[in-house]
Amino acid sequence: MDNGMDNMLDMYLFETNSLLEQLDNLLIESEKNEEFTTDDVNEIFRTMHTIKGSSAMMEFSSLMTIAHRIEDLFFFVRENGIESLSSNDKSELFNLTFKSTDVLRGEVEKLENNEPLTTNIDNITSEINTFLNKISGKGEEPGPAADSGSAPAGTASVAGLPNSKCPYFIQMFFEEGSGMENLRAFMLVNALKDIGLDFEFYPEDVETNSATSESIIEKGFFVGLNSEEDMVTAVAAVKDQGSIHTYEVIHNEQKPKEEPAKTEDAPQVQQPAASPAPAGSAPKENANAQHANKQSLISVNLSKLDALNALVGEIVITESMVTSSPEIQGLKLDSFLKSTRQLRKLTDDLQDISMSLRMVSISGTFQKMNRIVRDMKKALNKDVRLTIIGEDTEIDKAIVDSIGDPIMHIVRNSMDHGIEITKEERIAAGKDPQGEIILSASHTGSEVVITIQDDGQGMDPEKILAKARRNGLLTKPESEYSKKEILGMLMLPGFSTNEEVTEFSGRGVGMDVVKKNVESVGGTISITSEVGQGSCTTLKIPLTMAIVDGMELRVGKSIFTIPISNIRQSIKIAKENLLYDAKGNEIVKIMDEFYPIVRVYELYNIDTDITQIEDGILIWVEAGEHSYCMFVDELLGERQIVVKPLPAYLNNFDIKNSGISGCTILGDGNISIILDVLNMYTAANI
Amino acid sequence: MSTELENTNMENEEQAPKTDISTERYLTFRSDGVTMGVSTNYVIEIITDNFITELPRVPDYIRGIINMRGQIVPIIDIRLKMGRGMSEYMDTTCIIVLDIDTVYIGIIVDSVQQVLDVDKTQISPIPVEDHQKLVNGMISLSSQEVLLFLNCEELISTY
Numbered sequence: 001m002d003n004g005m006d007n008m009l010d011m012y013l014f015e016t017n018s019l020l021e022q023l024d025n026l027l028i029e030s031e032k033n034e035e036f037t038t039d040d041v042n043e044i045f046r047t048m049h050t051i052k053g054s055s056a057m058m059e060f061s062s063l064m065t066i067a068h069r070i071e072d073l074f075f076f077v078r079e080n081g082i083e084s085l086s087s088n089d090k091s092e093l094f095n096l097t098f099k100s101t102d103v104l105r106g107e108v109e110k111l112e113n114n115e116p117l118t119t120n121i122d123n124i125t126s127e128i129n130t131f132l133n134k135i136s137g138k139g140e141e142p143g144p145a146a147d148s149g150s151a152p153a154g155t156a157s158v159a160g161l162p163n164s165k166c167p168y169f170i171q172m173f174f175e176e177g178s179g180m181e182n183l184r185a186f187m188l189v190n191a192l193k194d195i196g197l198d199f200e201f202y203p204e205d206v207e208t209n210s211a212t213s214e215s216i217i218e219k220g221f222f223v224g225l226n227s228e229e230d231m232v233t234a235v236a237a238v239k240d241q242g243s244i245h246t247y248e249v250i251h252n253e254q255k256p257k258e259e260p261a262k263t264e265d266a267p268q269v270q271q272p273a274a275s276p277a278p279a280g281s282a283p284k285e286n287a288n289a290q291h292a293n294k295q296s297l298i299s300v301n302l303s304k305l306d307a308l309n310a311l312v313g314e315i316v317i318t319e320s321m322v323t324s325s326p327e328i329q330g331l332k333l334d335s336f337l338k339s340t341r342q343l344r345k346l347t348d349d350l351q352d353i354s355m356s357l358r359m360v361s362i363s364g365t366f367q368k369m370n371r372i373v374r375d376m377k378k379a380l381n382k383d384v385r386l387t388i389i390g391e392d393t394e395i396d397k398a399i400v401d402s403i404g405d406p407i408m409h410i411v412r413n414s415m416d417h418g419i420e421i422t423k424e425e426r427i428a429a430g431k432d433p434q435g436e437i438i439l440s441a442s443h444t445g446s447e448v449v450i451t452i453q454d455d456g457q458g459m460d461p462e463k464i465l466a467k468a469r470r471n472g473l474l475t476k477p478e479s480e481y482s483k484k485e486i487l488g489m490l491m492l493p494g495f496s497t498n499e500e501v502t503e504f505s506g507r508g509v510g511m512d513v514v515k516k517n518v519e520s521v522g523g524t525i526s527i528t529s530e531v532g533q534g535s536c537t538t539l540k541i542p543l544t545m546a547i548v549d550g551m552e553l554r555v556g557k558s559i560f561t562i563p564i565s566n567i568r569q570s571i572k573i574a575k576e577n578l579l580y581d582a583k584g585n586e587i588v589k590i591m592d593e594f595y596p597i598v599r600v601y602e603l604y605n606i607d608t609d610i611t612q613i614e615d616g617i618l619i620w621v622e623a624g625e626h627s628y629c630m631f632v633d634e635l636l637g638e639r640q641i642v643v644k645p646l647p648a649y650l651n652n653f654d655i656k657n658s659g660i661s662g663c664t665i666l667g668d669g670n671i672s673i674i675l676d677v678l679n680m681y682t683a684a685n686i
Numbered sequence: 687m688s689t690e691l692e693n694t695n696m697e698n699e700e701q702a703p704k705t706d707i708s709t710e711r712y713l714t715f716r717s718d719g720v721t722m723g724v725s726t727n728y729v730i731e732i733i734t735d736n737f738i739t740e741l742p743r744v745p746d747y748i749r750g751i752i753n754m755r756g757q758i759v760p761i762i763d764i765r766l767k768m769g770r771g772m773s774e775y776m777d778t779t780c781i782i783v784l785d786i787d788t789v790y791i792g793i794i795v796d797s798v799q800q801v802l803d804v805d806k807t808q809i810s811p812i813p814v815e816d817h818q819k820l821v822n823g824m825i826s827l828s829s830q831e832v833l834l835f836l837n838c839e840e841l842i843s844t845y
Contacts, residue, residue, distance in 0.1 A: 310756060311756075313756065314755070314756040317756075558739070558740060603742070604742030604743065605742060605743075606742070644758055645758075646751070646758060646760075647751070647758055647759065647760045647789075647790065647791075648789070649760050649789055649791060649842060650741070650744070650748070650751075650760055653743075653744045653745065653748065655741065655743070655744065658742060658743035660741070660742070663739075663751065663758060665753050665756065669753055670737055670739065670753065671739040671751055671752070671753050671758065672739075673739065673741070683743070
């Protein structure tokens with residue numbers, strides 16, 4: 001039961017979040033055009049209606065109330081036509097809608113974090129009410145104000161039995177003021193369907209027509225049944241349902257008991273009378289049509305995908321265990337070989353597909369930036385447009401989640417510091433008065449390249465250098481810094497070019513955090529900038545963290561793997577080429593540069609016979625700004641590996657800092673440890 | 687490769703009287719001459735042979751990691767963890783894989799013995815709070831022998 005509730009909550013959160021996201025996009029689109037089209041109004045109305053319905057079902061009253069108010073508001077707008085609003089009112093409407101969706105999102109976030117919902121939402125509701133009163137005062141006739149969305153219908157019709165042949169009827173009344181009667185009725189219908197009953201119910205369109213609430217309140221909800229047996233089962237089920245106030249069984253045998261059978265007033269007939277109903281039939285059809293389009297997509301829990309991927313990884317490993325089993329080596333097994341080839345092809349395909357399942361388009365992350373640019377535009381009073389290129393680029397779900405914040409931070413920086421403060425400055429510099437930020441994503445082989453470019457004032461290397469000097473970040477004479485190095489200093493901890501703290505950036509979370517986030521998913525970040533022409537930040541992110549090209553190497557009996565991307569070259573050197581620096585550390589000269597040597601067996605205390613420099617091999621590696629040579633026994637070869645994280649328990653021992661980033665399972669079922677070239681450098685302390 | 691615990695459990699089911707509330711099942715094993723027990727609620731499986739991949743730069747009692755059907759499990763030698771000397775691994779040496787609050791961990795023991803029903807009310811605390819932090823109770827099995835209970839939470843906590 002608990003589990004069922006959790007699933008329902010999950011579904012609710014997923015649905016509400018995606019609705020709010022769609023709504024946001026829609027609002028931004030329409031604000032650009034400074035106009036709500038009739039479709040937009042209908043769409044907002046429908047969205048709010050859905051949120052209201054599902055929130056009521058989950059008994060989240062604050063969400064329901066807010067959604068209800070906005071629904072009312074847009075109901076009015078729809079009835080009176082958007083044209084009836086002055087442009088001032090329109091912009092107020094935009095702001096109000098944005099604000100309300102923010103409140104809704106805040107509430108949803110609270111649900112996600114298991115925090116209690118806000119109980120006092122008077123602020124926002126009264127704001128909506130005031131606005132509604134204001135615009136409705138101007139309108140021709142007083143709209144159906146902040147009360148219930150629909151006007152009282154073809155009123156006071158006497159309760160009546162529907163026109164049906166069913167011999168038995170159950171007439172139900174829901175608890176007074178429980179709200180959403182039609183949905184409650186619909187849930188009841190579903191419950192009855194679940195126990196396999198064959199029945200009719202009235203009003204028939206409870207699912208789609210919220211106006212039926214009225215008739216349910218007045219006359220009750222009717223369920224018609226064909227036999228006494230069914231009736232008894234149904235009554236039992238009805239008793240189990242919550243929120244039903246009273247119910248009554250009626251025998252429909254020409255001689256009505258308590259109920260006068262006024263069939264001519266059947267709910268079907270009076271449904272049109274119940275209008276102006278929210279969600280009339282036309283927009284409803286639209287919604288259905290949209291639904292049909294989405295049918296090819298289903299939402300799957302991420303943990304299931306992870307489990308699938310893990311399983312596929314296992315199959316790949318097991319397959320190679322079977323085919324390279326020592327027992328069959330040297331045997332001539334034609335049909336076996338044929339089958340294993342087939343198996344390998346199938347497992348490869350399976351792996352490709354299971355990997356692709358985790359890939360999602362980056363558009364969600366990009367679209368969020370629209371909102372940020374919009375808000376900051378207002379707050380900073382700058383005119384900026386956001387251009388998005390290649391939002392269909394797909395990337396691993398886990399990576400998408402972790403690069404959202406860095407991108408947001410960079411966009412904020414561009415808005416805040418990049419784009420010139422006034423139009424005049426831009427015009428004086430011969431630029432389009434409207435600033436532009438370009439967000440683009442593209443694939444290059446195994447990487448996704450994301451660039452955030454602005455056409456603002458750019459960054460002055462001199463200023464950066466001066467600031468770095470003040471903050472004591474310089475490590476060599478100023479004249480020796482290249483431009484690239486200077487721009488790289490922006491990403492050092494303790495560096496923030498903006499002296500003032502604004503609402504949007506400069507809150508102590510600087511580019512160093514951005515850099516850290518990007519590096520944590522195996523990516524790199526670089527900044528280029530021309531004074532007066534703007535800046536461009538480039539993120540290079542691996543497609544997936546789960547699979548890497550690795551080089552296997554051996555030290556003693558241990559097998560390690562290092563990512564190919566870190567390796568520059570492997571070399572054998574003779575003893576004579578081994579040099580020593582001033583501290584007596586071993587160094588080697590490659591292409592006129594000196595690099596320190598890290599002997600892996602020494603660093604990790606591994607027993608090996610290969611301690612002479614000419615017996616083993618040097619791997620020249622590079623990570624971040626460090627470059628050095630690793631001394632190992634031998635290279636075993638290149639392989640695609642599936643990265644597995646180490647058990648969390650081992651994190652207690654600071655294992656990451658000793659240069660171990662994860663492990664992978666070899667074809668024979670043994671484990672190879674994946675080395676982190678950068679952390680090894682730190683661990684070796686050279 | 688591995689002995690599923692279920693089998694051991696099954697055999698025992700017949701001899702053991704139906705458990706009531708105060709009894710709990712314990713898997714007993716020998717380590718450095720003493721008999722110890724761990725609640726079967728924690729035990730996932732017993733592995734008799736598996737190649738342990740050593741990890742560099744960790745305390746000596748962490749022997750390394752193993753691959754248990756795709757799951758990476760860290761392995762602890764509880765002899766060393768309890769501060770006793772290292773001994774050669776023998777044929778009877780095996781790994782008991784435990785699930786302690788979703789933390790998977792394997793412990794190396796000298797030999798696995800049996801599954802016992804233990805009346806929890808009979809468990810007495812350890813008389814002196816000595817260096818054996820890993821033990822949180824004891825019970826006498828016979829006149830000569832006591833059973834010490836492994837403190838699993840302590841096992842995964844670090845200091």
